[in-house]
Amino acid sequence: MSQRFSAQAVLGGSALLLVAAFVVGAASGAYAISLPQLWGVLTSLGQGADKSPEHLVFLNIRLPRLVLGVAAGAGLGMAGTLMQGLFRNPLADPGLVGISSGAALAAGVTIILGAWLWPVLPRTLGSWTLVLMAFGGGLSVTLLIYGLSRSEGGTRMALMLLAGIAVNALASAGLGFLSVMATDEQLRSLQFWLLGSLGGARWSAVLLVGAAVLLSCVAARSLAAPLNAIALGEAQAALLGVDVERIKRRAIVVTAVAVGAVTATTGIIGFIGLIAPHWVRMVAGPDHRVVLPASALLGAALVLAADTVARTVMAPAELPLGVLTAFIGAPMFLWMLRHFKGRI
Amino acid sequence: MTSFHEMNDRFSLQRRDVLRLLGASSLGAAALPLFAQNAKLPKLVTVSGAITEVVYLLGAEAQLVGTDTTSLYPAAARATPKVGYMRQLSAEGLLSLKPDAIIATNESGPAVVLDQVRSAGVKVEIIEADHSWGEVQRKVQAVGRAAAREAQARELQAKLDADWSQVQQRVAAASKGRKPRVLFVLSHSASPQVSGEKTAAHSVIGFAGGVNALGGFQGYRPMTAEAMASAAPDIILTSTQSIEAHGGVDKFWQRPELALTPAFKKRSLITQDALLLLGFGPRMPAAIAELHEKFLVATA
Numbered sequence: 001m002s003q004r005f006s007a008q009a010v011l012g013g014s015a016l017l018l019v020a021a022f023v024v025g026a027a028s029g030a031y032a033i034s035l036p037q038l039w040g041v042l043t044s045l046g047q048g049a050d051k052s053p054e055h056l057v058f059l060n061i062r063l064p065r066l067v068l069g070v071a072a073g074a075g076l077g078m079a080g081t082l083m084q085g086l087f088r089n090p091l092a093d094p095g096l097v098g099i100s101s102g103a104a105l106a107a108g109v110t111i112i113l114g115a116w117l118w119p120v121l122p123r124t125l126g127s128w129t130l131v132l133m134a135f136g137g138g139l140s141v142t143l144l145i146y147g148l149s150r151s152e153g154g155t156r157m158a159l160m161l162l163a164g165i166a167v168n169a170l171a172s173a174g175l176g177f178l179s180v181m182a183t184d185e186q187l188r189s190l191q192f193w194l195l196g197s198l199g200g201a202r203w204s205a206v207l208l209v210g211a212a213v214l215l216s217c218v219a220a221r222s223l224a225a226p227l228n229a230i231a232l233g234e235a236q237a238a239l240l241g242v243d244v245e246r247i248k249r250r251a252i253v254v255t256a257v258a259v260g261a262v263t264a265t266t267g268i269i270g271f272i273g274l275i276a277p278h279w280v281r282m283v284a285g286p287d288h289r290v291v292l293p294a295s296a297l298l299g300a301a302l303v304l305a306a307d308t309v310a311r312t313v314m315a316p317a318e319l320p321l322g323v324l325t326a327f328i329g330a331p332m333f334l335w336m337l338r339h340f341k342g343r344i
Numbered sequence: 345m346t347s348f349h350e351m352n353d354r355f356s357l358q359r360r361d362v363l364r365l366l367g368a369s370s371l372g373a374a375a376l377p378l379f380a381q382n383a384k385l386p387k388l389v390t391v392s393g394a395i396t397e398v399v400y401l402l403g404a405e406a407q408l409v410g411t412d413t414t415s416l417y418p419a420a421a422r423a424t425p426k427v428g429y430m431r432q433l434s435a436e437g438l439l440s441l442k443p444d445a446i447i448a449t450n451e452s453g454p455a456v457v458l459d460q461v462r463s464a465g466v467k468v469e470i471i472e473a474d475h476s477w478g479e480v481q482r483k484v485q486a487v488g489r490a491a492a493r494e495a496q497a498r499e500l501q502a503k504l505d506a507d508w509s510q511v512q513q514r515v516a517a518a519s520k521g522r523k524p525r526v527l528f529v530l531s532h533s534a535s536p537q538v539s540g541e542k543t544a545a546h547s548v549i550g551f552a553g554g555v556n557a558l559g560g561f562q563g564y565r566p567m568t569a570e571a572m573a574s575a576a577p578d579i580i581l582t583s584t585q586s587i588e589a590h591g592g593v594d595k596f597w598q599r600p601e602l603a604l605t606p607a608f609k610k611r612s613l614i615t616q617d618a619l620l621l622l623g624f625g626p627r628m629p630a631a632i633a634e635l636h637e638k639f640l641v642a643t644a
Contacts, residue, residue, distance in 0.1 A: 029436050029440075030434065030436045030437040030439075030440035031436045031437075031439050031440035032440065053439070053442075053464065053465075056463075056464045056465070057436060057439055057464065060460060060463065060464065061435045061436050061439070061460055061464075062436060127454070127455050127456055180565075180566065181563075182563070183543075183562075183563035183564060184530075184537075184563075184564055185431065185451050188429070188431050188432075189431055189453070192431060192432050197432075199432075199434055199435070199454065199456075199457060200454055200456040200457070201456075202456055202459075202460065311434065311436065311437075314428070315434075315436075315437050315440060316410060316425055316426070316427045316428070316434065316437030316438060316440050316441055317413075317426055317427055317428025317429075317432075317434065317437060318428060318432070318434040318437060320432075
């Protein structure tokens with residue numbers, strides 16, 4: 001078995017990938033902005049005089065989108081690591097505890113029944129109605145699954161897994177029912193929401209999501225060492241002095257807040273939470289103190305790369321991001337599986 | 345991608361159209377300055393097939409820098425840069441075409457993208473789609489305004505209004521007796537949908553002198569055998585695209601849901617292009633007149 005890379009090398013490498021993805025993303029897009037123009041925009045920041053179209057496009061459309069991509073990818077990569085560590089299962093991803101399906105169901109209710117349920121709310125809150133509903137939906141379904149998996153001995157992960165599968169099935173049945181009642185236009189809206197997109201990035205939403213993800217990442221730092229202990233088994237972790245119940249609760253809350261905020265603004269971006277941690281573990285080993293931050297960095301780089309392709313390949317139209325994350329992520333993942341098959 | 349030759353063709357066509365308009369119109373003198381500063385005319389992106397049709401009718405196609413995926417008529421519109429599906433527009437994609445105005449219906453979105461485009465200084469004209477004749481008028485006016493061709497737009501609207509009232513009179517005169525019950529089936533994919541109230545099809549059936557065989561719900565519903573039997577349509581109306589998706593008229597009639605309808609016994613089927621039938625564009629008077637004739641033939 002070949003030498004694993006050191007923690008510094010993995011973290012440095014992921015950070016480098018993220019910077020590279022950010023720079024390429026900043027320099028490419030449907031609207032042609034040459035590198036000298038981009039430099040002009042960046043150097044004239046804060047002077048307030050330059051109001052060229054390039055300036056407007058970059059600062060109001062492309063940059064918030066890049067920042068949202070970083071936040072979304074980091075949140076998904078970090079949460080994926082937490083879930084895989086908590087369930088001690090390489091198949092786990094944030095969708096398992098119902099965040100995505102809860103958000104999707106709430107989004108479906110808002111898109112299809114919103115105008116009928118609350119005739120006034122959508123008008124006063126505008127597009128925020130959908131964001132708030134999806135966030136609330138993801139959070140409450142996660143809490144429901146968490147509540148269902150509690151027993152006298154504490155939270156049982158197997159119970160949580162099965163409750164998650166059942167509640168996810170219920171949510172998708174609800175979505176199916178809603179789509180029967182939907183008009184053609186509502187159905188298309190819902191379909192595009194389910195495929196995910198960073199296209200709705202505006203600074204107000206981006207800053208909120210960024211703050212939620214940043215706070216979650218800070219909170220997740222203290223979970224790394226206990227998750228290493230839990231990897232040995234819950235009983236062993238308890239013997240090592242880890243308050244397993246508290247760690248579970250915190251990991252689930254952190255995941256729900258980060259992924260809930262991301263999904264509410266972007267729709268469902270699949271695959272990142274699953275592959276980023278695997279990829280990191282293949283080169284860095286299982287230590288969560290490395291895997292957590294490196295997965296966040298790598299997840300951000302992956303989302304940025306996928307979104308850059310989504311924005312440019314069909315310009316001036318664009319592809320849904322969720323399609324791209326799977327298209328780009330899955331083959332790379334398969335290649336990694338073959339290349340590092342000894343380390344799974 | 346538009347080749348150089350096609351571009352040339354489009355420009356020469358454009359010039360011919362302008363000359364024709366100048367010759368035909370009493371407003372020739374007023375339009376002359378517009379022609380002289382052709383290069384400065386506002387550039388447009390249209391998001392809706394019907395709006396794109398209006399642009400071509402006003403001879404403003406040289407100003408057209410982008411259209412959405414529903415802009416399929418006239419055929420030249422298919423060659424314009426495509427900004428995607430009307431509900432999934434991209435702010436940067438729209439701005440990359442450097443338009444002066446974007447003309448869309450209120451079915452377009454996402455709203456955030458339209459806001460971003462607006463804040464970048466592009467005029468965004470939103471037309472409310474309420475399935476009325478007013479919708480067609482508003483489309484003509486909006487394109488006229490945005491394209492700086494208001495005189496031509498007024499002229500076109502006067503002609504369309506005259507056509508429309510003629511068609512309406514003809515329909516009113518012919519439908520004194522029992523109106524045919526018409527069921528609209530939309531089936532571009534595997535599961536056919538039927539139209540209830542507050543749909544474009546509902547309005548179109550009414551304009552052409554029929555009644556929608558389905559009521560009591562809004563929007564589209566999946567087609568079921570029992571509901572179709574109790575709706576008892578005399579005529580099935582569908583889009584050409586739906587028949588193509590089924591692989592022909594015979595295959596379409598093999599749908600079990602239709603077997604118990606009066607329309608099935610007489611094989612009473614009317615097909616029309618989806619954009620022409622439901623687009624609420626400038627071809628609507630002609631489309632309704634044709635549909636009305638077909639209703640008369642089918643119920644004779």
